[in-house]
Amino acid sequence: MEALIRGPFVDEPLDLESLAGCISGRLILPGDDEYEAARHVHQTAVDARPLAIVRAADARDVAFTVLFARDNDLDLAVRGGGHSLAGHGTVDGGIVLDLADMRGLHIDPDARLAWAQPGLTAGEFTEAAAAHGLATPFGDTGSVGIAGLTLGGGIGWLVRKYGLTIDALVGVEIVTADGRQLVANEQDHPDLFWAVRGGGGNFGVVTRFQYRLHPVGMILGGGTNISDVQADQKQAGDTAARDATIIGGAAGAGAVLGGPIGGALGFGIGLGVVIEIHTRGQAWRNHG
Numbered sequence: 270m271e272a273l274i275r276g277p278f279v280d281e282p283l284d285l286e287s288l289a290g291c292i293s294g295r296l297i298l299p300g301d302d303e304y305e306a307a308r309h310v311h312q313t314a315v316d317a318r319p320l321a322i323v324r325a326a327d328a329r330d331v332a333f334t335v336l337f338a339r340d341n342d343l344d345l346a347v348r349g350g351g352h353s354l355a356g357h358g359t360v361d362g363g364i365v366l367d368l369a370d371m372r373g374l375h376i377d378p379d380a381r382l383a384w385a386q387p388g389l390t391a392g393e394f395t396e397a398a399a400a401h402g403l404a405t406p407f408g409d410t411g412s413v414g415i416a417g418l419t420l421g422g423g424i425g426w427l428v429r430k431y432g433l434t435i436d437a438l439v440g441v442e443i444v445t446a447d448g449r450q451l452v453a454n455e456q457d458h459p460d461l462f463w464a465v466r467g468g469g470g471n472f473g474v475v476t477r478f479q480y481r482l483h484p485v486g487m488i489l490g491g492g493t494n495i496s497d498v499q500a501d502q503k504q505a506g507d508t509a510a511r512d513a514t515i516i517g518g519a520a521g522a523g524a525v526l527g528g529p530i531g532g533a534l535g536f537g538i539g540l541g542v543v544i545e546i547h548t549r550g551q552a553w554r555n556h557g
């Protein structure tokens with residue numbers, strides 16, 4: 270699939286009304302009741318004031334917003350779940366393209382495939398898939414957005430058994446900087462598909478992800494405190510069951526051991542720096 274949206278923006282610089290007239294979603298401006306809440310991201314230290322926030326309803330809104338920002342030479346911040354530690358989900362004086370209202374999810378349990386929109390969180394996706402006894406590997410916290418997590422690679426509780434999130438990514442629908450809407454997968458635009466698997470938001474705005482689903486069994490998870498974190502976690506990993514993954518704080522004294530899907534639902538352990546230790550060689554070889 271390939272479609273090209275052309276905005277009417279080139280001759281109408283900074284005409285936010287023309288953008289509002291083109292989109293089906295909402296345009297939130299400074300002074301609007303929603304603006305204060307809408308400008309904030311998960312990282313509370315980030316305090317940016319965007320020129321406007323677009324709550325996109327669909328891929329067409331995304332394309333119009335990308336073109337509007339480009340034509341007006343404005344910075345564009347794309348926001349999925351808003352959990353970027355660097356605060357990339359917002360921007361001072363630019364346009365925030367907030368995808369939180371795009372939360373469609375279609376699960377095909379027979380084909381073990383799912384199409385998911387970028388406003389979903391890992392927890393929402395995981396709960397819906399778990400109803401079918403299936404899961405896609407995400408991270409350790411349910412509130413993180415599937416979008417940023419997937420585009421960054423995605424490492425979590427299922428990594429030893431099923432790999433990174435991008436190992437389960439089958440394809441994407443994406444809007445590129447010139448407003449084109451493309452499908453990228455192993456057959457169509459394979460270079461772009463390669464790039465989005467770890468390249469973050471640098472290659473376009475993903476409007477749908479297609480994931481492979483894996484069968485999952487009993488949920489096992491739990492927390493433990495150990496003193497000499499790195500050495501003891503390494504030892505715990507060496508002796509843990511094949512499917513277990515350990516996640517702990519790099520400098521703290523906490524560790525959480527997760528089985529098949531416990532962590533994908535999110536324990537909310539809130540560790541600042543997350544490291545993962547995957548022993549027995551296999552995980553490092555697959556995902557290093």
Ligand SMILES: Cc1cc2nc3c(=O)[nH]c(=O)nc-3n(C[C@H](O)[C@H](O)[C@H](O)COP(=O)(O)OP(=O)(O)OC[C@H]3O[C@@H](n4cnc5c(N)ncnc54)[C@H](O)[C@@H]3O)c2cc1C
Pocket residue numbers: 311346347348349350351352353354356357358368387407408409410412413414415416417418419420421422423424425469470471473474475476539543
């Ligand atoms: C509490 C916490 C726990 C975490 N645990 C893990 C973990 O276990 N495993 C792991 O791998 N990571 C983990 N992370 C890191 C997390 O995966 C990244 O911060 C991720 O980028 C967040 O995605 P988001 O959609 O919520 O964030 P956002 O801030 O919305 O987006 C993050 C980045 O992706 C871009 N982006 C978002 N949506 C799109 C889109 N649709 N198209 C193109 N670009 C887009 C944004 O522009 C931004 O640059 C954790 C982060 C936090 C805060």
